[in-house]
Structure formats: C-alpha cells, structure tokens
Amino acid sequence: MTFGEKLFKLRKEKGFSQEALAEKLNTTRQAISKWENGQGYPETEKLLMIGNIFGVSMDYLLKDTSEQSNETEAGYYVSKEMAEGFLLSSKKMARYTSFGLFFIALAFIPYFIFNQDPTNYLIPTIIFGTIGVGCLASTSFLEEDQYKILKQEPLLFDEKYLQELNIRYENRKKKYAIFMIVGFASFAMGFFPIGLEKKNIISADFLTPYFPISIGLMAVGIYILTHTSTILDGYKLLAKNELYTNRLRFKLRKKVRQKVDEL
Template sequence: MSLGERIKEQRKSSGLSQEKVAEFVGVSRQAVTKWETGQSAPSTENLFKLAEIFGTTVDILLASDEEEKDTPAEQIYYLYKMEQEKKREERRKKIKKNIFFTLVVAVGYVIVYLVGRIFGTTGQQTSVIGWLFGDDPAQLSYLYGWLLHQNIFWIAMAVSVIPALFGKKYFSFTTLAGFALGLLIGELGGQNPAGAAYGYGHYGWAIWGGIFTFSIVMGIIFEKITKSTIDWKSKKLWVWSAVFAIGILSILIIIRMSMPTSFG
C-alpha cells in the first residue's frame, strides 16, 4: 500500500472529507487529491499534521509492506529530499523570472532613451556615435538633455531596474511608467515663454521630478496591494489606477499654476 493509499484510508476511517482535511492542514483540496492519488507527496511538516488529524503516527502512515524495503525513517528522509528539491526548483524559477522582468524594465528604459534620441535631438550631430551618445544639452531637447547631462537618467533607471532583481516587478514597472510619462509631459507642458529671457523658460524638470517621485510612492503601494498575479477585477487596482492618473494630472496643474507669468 502506497503513502497516498494510506492517507486515503486513514481519512475515510476518520470520517473526514478531502475538503475538511485540506482545511485542517492548510492546503487546497486539490493538494489532498494529489497526495491520495500519488501525484505528489506531502511535506514532512504536513505529514506530521496529517498524523495528528487522523489520530495516528507518521510511522503508521509510512508503514512498509513486507515486500517494501524502505523503513519509515528512510521514507521520511526521501520526502524531505523531495521537499528540498522542490524548494530549490521554485527558487530557480523565481530567479529566472526576476531576471526576465529586470531585462524587460531595462529594455523599457533603452526604448525611452532611443525615442528621446529620435525626437529630442536638434539634428546638428555629424556622426552616429555623437547622435547616439552625445549629452550636450544644447543639441538635445531641454528635459531629455538635462536628464542625460546630469546623469539623472541613469540614476532613475537604477531605481527602477534593481528592485526587479528582488521580485519587486510592480514597483519597477510603475516607476518606468512614471519616468516615461514624466519625460513626455515635462517636455510638452514645462515651457514658460514668459521666463525665457530670465533663464526660467522651462519647468519640465519640476514636472518630471514630481511625477517620478510620485511613481516611487505609488510603486510601493502597488507592491503592497498586489499578489503574485494581477487581478484586473480588483477594486483596489482600479482605485490605485485612478489615484495614479489623478496624481499625475494634479502635479502638472500645480506646477503650471506656480509658473511666474511676469518678471520685473
């Protein structure tokens, strides 16, 4: 008799349904079904829980038939090894997933960088290298050139990319979105012609800074309210999205209203 068959026999002897056993152990009913059919085995911790629920011992659950060679101790060790291997495999999958999302976020920044090169240069560059890597603010759009010249572009990229390595992908995607939206809105909405003659002709830096900082806060909140997968029907997600959109709009309005219209 296999371990699964013994679990099934003990469950029925105790007059318990699979749902009740699952509730007592703290797993799903499907997990109990897999144990009983031999598709998987309970962890050593759950094995002891089952023995307690059935009012028996682990030795009885693992009792060997005469023709079987493994002793209960050997079977416990075997289950322990299986459990450890399963944990190692889960860690490997998690690391691969984290690396994948890290690369996705990094590629997102590369795309923003290239789009900035395409639409944010003056056309005065004479070489491909100069066009691709030059950071002279005079030859780039105001905000894009400022971010590159001050190395803020790369600092912001690190703020977004590094957390993804540790599984904080929702934070990383939120700050990437904040960076891109801040750059776009800052370039388009930061101009202040009235202050151009006095060196205050563009407030794109303030708009971008406000939106990116806001996205950091919203990214932290997103990580708190979201589990491993996004539930698109979640009320919390829709409220978060509305707050994010309204927050960005509010930052733009506040900074635009704060711009001086005359200098004297």
C-alpha cells in the first residue's frame, strides 16, 4: 500500500471526512485529496500529526507495506503552537496555585491579630481560607484537556524549536534563581521566630505580637516559590522531556494507564 492508500484507509476507519481531517491538520481538503491520490506527500510536521491522530508510526506511513510495524514512533509530536499554548496555560496555573497557597497562609494571621478571640478572627480567617481554596480548586477547571497528554507521553519536537526551548528554559532558570532565593529567604525569615518559640528559646509572650509579620513573610515566600517553580516545571517538561519521562513516577503512571486500558 502506498502512503495515499494508507491515509485513505485510516481516514475511513476513523470516520473522518476529508474536510474534518484537513481541519485537524490545519490544511485544505484539496491537500488531503492530493495526498490520497498519490500526488505528493505532506511536510514532516503534518506527517507527525497524522501519526498522532491515527496512532501509527512514521515507518508505517512512509514505507510501502500493508501492515503496521511493531516499532512505533517513540513519542507524541508537539507543534510550536501547542507548546506555546501549554506554556501560557502553565503560567495561568502558576498564578492561581500560588495565590491559593498565599491566601491559605494569610488565613492564620487574624488568629494572632485579634488575640486568639474566635468572635473576631473567625470571619476573616474563613474569608482568606475560602479565597485560597477557591483558587486551588479552580486549577482543576483551568487545565485544558488537550495539554494533559503532554504529561503522559514522551514528546517529539521540531529540532530547531527544541533548541529554542532549551535556550528559553536556561534563561528562565537564571532569571528565576534570584526570585527563588528571595522566596526562600522570605519563608525562612518568617519561620525563624516561630521555630524559636517552638524550641522554647524565646518566650511566646515576647514573640506572639510578631507572628502576623512572620506569617506574612512565609506567605510571600510560598507565593514566590510556588509561582516560579510551577512555570519552570512547565518549561522543563518540554525542554528536558527525556529527564521527565525517565522519572520513576512517570513510568509508574504510564504502566498503570496501560493496565487500565487493557481492562
């Protein structure tokens, strides 16, 4: 079977019209028709997208064989548009996650400001806590389904774009290193008085008035660390995907999904 015959067969098996497949590939119906009639081949990016859509290897698509090879293309092709959309989504997730943890941390401040009197501290604590939990809960709705597969499969990129991603990732790491240091210092400064009180090094009576400031510093530290690390993780997932997919947690999740699919 030629490439055109395979494309026609795969399209029919999926129940796609030429217009529907053209829309998925961001091309025209005429282009699909030409490929199926043996009048040329799609460009490499489109070939990889076809492989992703139909779950077949490049080897199967390009060789004149009738059976699909057992050696499949080892990865899910990610276009530049999809990668950039994922990075924007990661920034949005970082914002909501960090704000959620920030407000949850702030929820402890009224307890000390209002001298541990529940009639005064309860309402502001509930307000801060509700805002924080709401921000965290909203992240489950913000995560778009189209990007979930990027965390489930090894990824393939255009080589030039992958080099660009690596450069951007390294630049982000250098830029965010300062923020990470500031965030860690803020958290440590806030935790230090609380640690002194817990170890009975300094009396609680002396330190308690400073606890709201300490908690505020810890909240700022948590916000900075969460925001920067979440964005960096998004870049790392793409630019250093081999490291990500070699982690034990990734391999275990993949095995579990395979077992579930088999059932």
